[in-house]
Amino acid sequence: MRIIRSGRLKIIFILIGVNIFIMAVLTYLSPTFMTYANITAVMTRMSELGMLAIAETIVLISGGFDISIGAVMALSGAVLGTLHVMGVPFYLSIIIALGAGIAVGFLNAVLVVNLRLTPFIVTLATMSIVRSVVYALLKGNVLTDLPEGFLNLYYMHVLKLPLLFVILAATAVIMAIMLKKTILGRRIYAIGGNEKTAFVSGVYVKRIRYLVYCLSGFICALAGLLFTARIRAVIPDAGLNAPLEVITAVLIGGTTIYGGKGSILGSLLGILAMYLLLNGFSLLGLNPFWEVIILGVILIVVIGQEGIIRSFKASFTRRPV
Amino acid sequence: MNDLAGKGTIITGFRNVFKVREAPILIYVVIMIAVFSFTIDRFFSMKNFEIISRQITTIGIVSVGMTLVILSGGFDLSVGAILSFAINIGGLGIVFGWPIWMVYTFMLVLGIILGWINGFLITRLAVPALIITLGTMNIYRGITMVITKGVYITPIPSVYSFIGSGYVPFLFYAAVLGIFTFVTLKTRFGRNIFAIGGAEESALYSGVPVRRYKTLVYIISGFLSALSGLILVGKSGFVQPQAGLGYELNAIAAVVIGGTSIFGGSGTIAGTFLGSVMLGIILAGLTMLAVNPYWQGLITGVLIVFAITLDSLRYLKR
Numbered sequence: 001m002r003i004i005r006s007g008r009l010k011i012i013f014i015l016i017g018v019n020i021f022i023m024a025v026l027t028y029l030s031p032t033f034m035t036y037a038n039i040t041a042v043m044t045r046m047s048e049l050g051m052l053a054i055a056e057t058i059v060l061i062s063g064g065f066d067i068s069i070g071a072v073m074a075l076s077g078a079v080l081g082t083l084h085v086m087g088v089p090f091y092l093s094i095i096i097a098l099g100a101g102i103a104v105g106f107l108n109a110v111l112v113v114n115l116r117l118t119p120f121i122v123t124l125a126t127m128s129i130v131r132s133v134v135y136a137l138l139k140g141n142v143l144t145d146l147p148e149g150f151l152n153l154y155y156m157h158v159l160k161l162p163l164l165f166v167i168l169a170a171t172a173v174i175m176a177i178m179l180k181k182t183i184l185g186r187r188i189y190a191i192g193g194n195e196k197t198a199f200v201s202g203v204y205v206k207r208i209r210y211l212v213y214c215l216s217g218f219i220c221a222l223a224g225l226l227f228t229a230r231i232r233a234v235i236p237d238a239g240l241n242a243p244l245e246v247i248t249a250v251l252i253g254g255t256t257i258y259g260g261k262g263s264i265l266g267s268l269l270g271i272l273a274m275y276l277l278l279n280g281f282s283l284l285g286l287n288p289f290w291e292v293i294i295l296g297v298i299l300i301v302v303i304g305q306e307g308i309i310r311s312f313k314a315s316f317t318r319r320p321v
Numbered sequence: 322m323n324d325l326a327g328k329g330t331i332i333t334g335f336r337n338v339f340k341v342r343e344a345p346i347l348i349y350v351v352i353m354i355a356v357f358s359f360t361i362d363r364f365f366s367m368k369n370f371e372i373i374s375r376q377i378t379t380i381g382i383v384s385v386g387m388t389l390v391i392l393s394g395g396f397d398l399s400v401g402a403i404l405s406f407a408i409n410i411g412g413l414g415i416v417f418g419w420p421i422w423m424v425y426t427f428m429l430v431l432g433i434i435l436g437w438i439n440g441f442l443i444t445r446l447a448v449p450a451l452i453i454t455l456g457t458m459n460i461y462r463g464i465t466m467v468i469t470k471g472v473y474i475t476p477i478p479s480v481y482s483f484i485g486s487g488y489v490p491f492l493f494y495a496a497v498l499g500i501f502t503f504v505t506l507k508t509r510f511g512r513n514i515f516a517i518g519g520a521e522e523s524a525l526y527s528g529v530p531v532r533r534y535k536t537l538v539y540i541i542s543g544f545l546s547a548l549s550g551l552i553l554v555g556k557s558g559f560v561q562p563q564a565g566l567g568y569e570l571n572a573i574a575a576v577v578i579g580g581t582s583i584f585g586g587s588g589t590i591a592g593t594f595l596g597s598v599m600l601g602i603i604l605a606g607l608t609m610l611a612v613n614p615y616w617q618g619l620i621t622g623v624l625i626v627f628a629i630t631l632d633s634l635r636y637l638k639r
Contacts, residue, residue: 117629120451121573121583125625128570132618140615244459247452257452287470293463299456300442307446 011254015269022276030283038279043165044154044230046275048073050168051223052239052246053253053267054175055216060250061179062212063192063259064112065119069220069246070239071130072104076224078134081143081234090147098221104130105217109210127243135236143234153229164226168268171219176264188212193260244292248299249274257303346580346595353599357606364609371488375556377601378490381594382549383568384575385501386542388593391576392505393538394518394585395450399439400546400572401565402461407431407547409465412474412560421480429547435461436543440536458569465562474560485555493552497545502590510534518585567618574621575600577628582635600624 026033052069059066076097083093104126111122156163179185190198191205199205228234249270255262278291301308358365383400390397411428419427439457443450483489505511513534516524525531546565554560579596581588603620 111626111630115630115633117626117633118583121577121625121629124570124573125622125629127622128618128625129622132615132620132622135615135618136613139613241459244455247455251452257449287467289463289466291463292459293467296456296458296460296463299459300446300453303448303452303456304442304446307448310447311445 012263012266012269015253015266015273019269019273019276022273022280026276026280026283030280033279033283038283040162040165042272042275042279044162045279046271047162047164047168048223048227048230048239049242049245049249049275050268050271051171051219051226052242053250053271054172054264055219055223056246056250057253057255057262057264057267058175058179058188058219059119059212059216060255060257061192061259061262062188062209063195064209064212065257066108066123066213066216067120067243067247068104068108068123068127068130069216069223070242071127071134072101072217072220073224073227073242074134074236074238075104075130076101076221077228077234077238078137078236080225080228081146082137084147085143085145090150094225097225098218101217101219101221101224102214103217105214105220106210108217109213112213113206113209138234138236140236142236144232146228146232146234150229151232154232164230167222167226171222172264172268175219179264184208184211189260191259241292244295244299245274246271248295248302251299251302343580343589343592343595346578346592346599350595350599350602353602353606357602357609361606361609364606369605369609373598373601373605374488374491376605377597378494379549379553379556380568380571380575380600381494381597382497382545382552383565384572384593384597385497385590386545387569387572388576388579388581388588388590389501389505389514389538390450390542391573391581391583392518392585392588393514393535394521395443395535395538396454397439397539397542398451398454398569399435399458399461400542401568402458402465403432403435403543403546404550404553404565404568405562406435406461406465408550408554408560408564409469409474409562411547411550412477412554413468415474415477415481415560421478425551428551429544432543432545432547432550433540434543436540436546437536439543440539443539444532444535469562471562473562477554477559482555482558485552485557490552490556493548497548498590498594505590510537514538515586519587570618570621570625571600574625574628577632578624580628580632582632583629596628 023033032038052073056066056069079100080093080097083096084090088096108119108123108126111117111126112119153163158166161169177185179188187198187203187208190201190203191208195205224238227238250262250267251257251270252273253263253266253268253270255267274295277294278288281288281290354365363369383404387397387400407428411424411431414424414427435457439450439454442453442457446453484493503511505514513524513529516527516529517531517534521531546568549568550564553564575596576588576593577583577596578599579588579592579594581592600621603624604617607616607620608614
């Protein structure tokens with residue numbers, strides 16, 4: 001019981017409860033929800049945003065912020081498609097696409113670490129830059145000319161689970177172990193919790209920040225490949241809503257924007273809850289724009305919960321100002 | 322050189338000009354106009370300057386509101402969404418056949434209400450403005466899309482075009498610039514915005530009504546976004562749900578290029594004006610050079626990084 005009561009795990013248990021509740025409601029409302037086809041569809045669909053959530057979680061834990069995740073995801077797809085059309089060997093273009101993601105992460109790191117700029121504005125600027133490169137590479141077009149073998153990743157299954165979901169799960173497990181069980185991971189928490197203390201305790205803060213942003217770029221690029229394989233095309237608008245969706249899910253999962261706190265499991269449960277809701281909307285035939293409204297409301301409620309409780313209590317007691 | 326200082330010579334006069342914080346950006350703007358004038362033959366013409374002045378007004382007006390918000394140490398990502406909400410939901414008045422003054426009032430009131438919601442949430446919940454406005458941006462845009470279902474309001478009466486014709490938008494812009502330059506420099510509210518942005522706690526303990534003023538700043542930003550929307554409708558002759566997409570980024574760019582500190586507490590409206598002019602000139606120049614418009618985002622991004630680097634260096638020096 002002590003484990004359950006500790007703050008971090010409480011959020012996880014609440015989220016598991018929320019997910020089970022949504023599933024129960026959807027099973028009741030829609031007969032097609034609890035079918036193998038629909039469940040695996042949700043799993044496949046959450047793979048790329050799940051990856052982005054992993055990247056965002058690591059960056060937020062380290063006390064940074066990355067709003068360029070969606071743009072980097074689009075970039076890796078665009079690079080892959082463009083190089084393939086140019087006739088570059090496919091394995092090479094995958095490597096270059098992943099490299100492009102790392103390059104953007106590196107750029108973010110240089111600006112944040114060496115020039116000491118605010119991560120939010122830096123990544124807002126790089127988001128704009130990267131998105132413009134994506135549009136320029138694709139000239140606003142959709143590319144569908146991709147090798148069959150790559151597109152078939154979508155249909156592959158491991159132990160009856162979709163391959164894309166397995167890739168997500170594997171990445172999540174590796175990153176969770178990295179964060180919780182390795183020195184590097186603990187140091188990421190340390191610099192997010194208190195950068196100065198970490199620095200005077202002998203942590204190479206700058207080096208770890210570089211690593212975190214590059215890792216985020218790499219995971220986002222990998223997400224771009226999964227996304228391309230899933231929708232079987234390269235589209236310039238990929239991940240346009242990703243910052244909102246991912247940041248909301250990650251914050252729901254117990255990670256804070258102030259750094260030093262958070263877990264990958266929580267973020268993924270947040271993403272899962274979001275996709276179950278979305279799936280429910282489409283099964284029930286609701287306008288998809290309700291998604292952004294609900295996400296926005298959830299974001300404000302989650303981030304402002306303490307303030308809401310405080311204002312609520314304050315409304316019963318008179319006080320100055 | 323030291324012995325010349327303070328003697329009232331022309332040289333010190335010049336040196337004082339360079340001490341003004343807008344001086345570097347003014348020089349960049351002049352250089353840019355010079356470069357474009359030499360490389361593009363139709364650039365230096367009244368016609369072209371009229372086009373540029375019309376282009377910068379909509380984002381320019383939004384940027385003035387954004388300047389106040391950033392001066393107060395906040396952030397507003399929802400400006401484009403407020404603009405779109407105000408003209409689309411307010412535009413229902415056009416569909417219902419309301420008189421023009423009623424439609425305009427309705428649109429501006431919507432801007433004020435949405436701005437107030439931002440301000441209310443930010444001051445009451447005490448969480449970063451950035452996250453709140455990221456949330457409200459999507460709520461406002463989502464509601465706009467749900468209500469309009471993505472449909473344009475297209476044949477609109479010609480009276481709505483007056484506000485967007487000729488130099489009228491620029492007159493509005495000039496008025497907004499004048500009013501808010503006065504407000505920031507000469508009123509108690511204006512000075513207190515700087516105080517709040519510089520050190521919120523100190524301002525609070527010095528008796529500044531921080532919550533009220535911060536809320537007011539977001540209300541002004543919402544109002545100016547709606548005003549900018551009216552002009553946009555006048556210029557384009559239709560109301561579209563995607564209006565104002567990406568305005569937040571351009572407004573932030575204009576503000577930080579103009580030398581306003583993203584940490585709050587320091588900056589000027591005049592600087593933001595020059596920032597908007599600079600963005601407008603670059604945009605017009607590149608369009609005339611037939612550069613692919615896709616590269617616009619790249620240029621905006623690079624300029625933002627450049628501007629905040631300068632800001633950060635200034636900040637570190639202190």
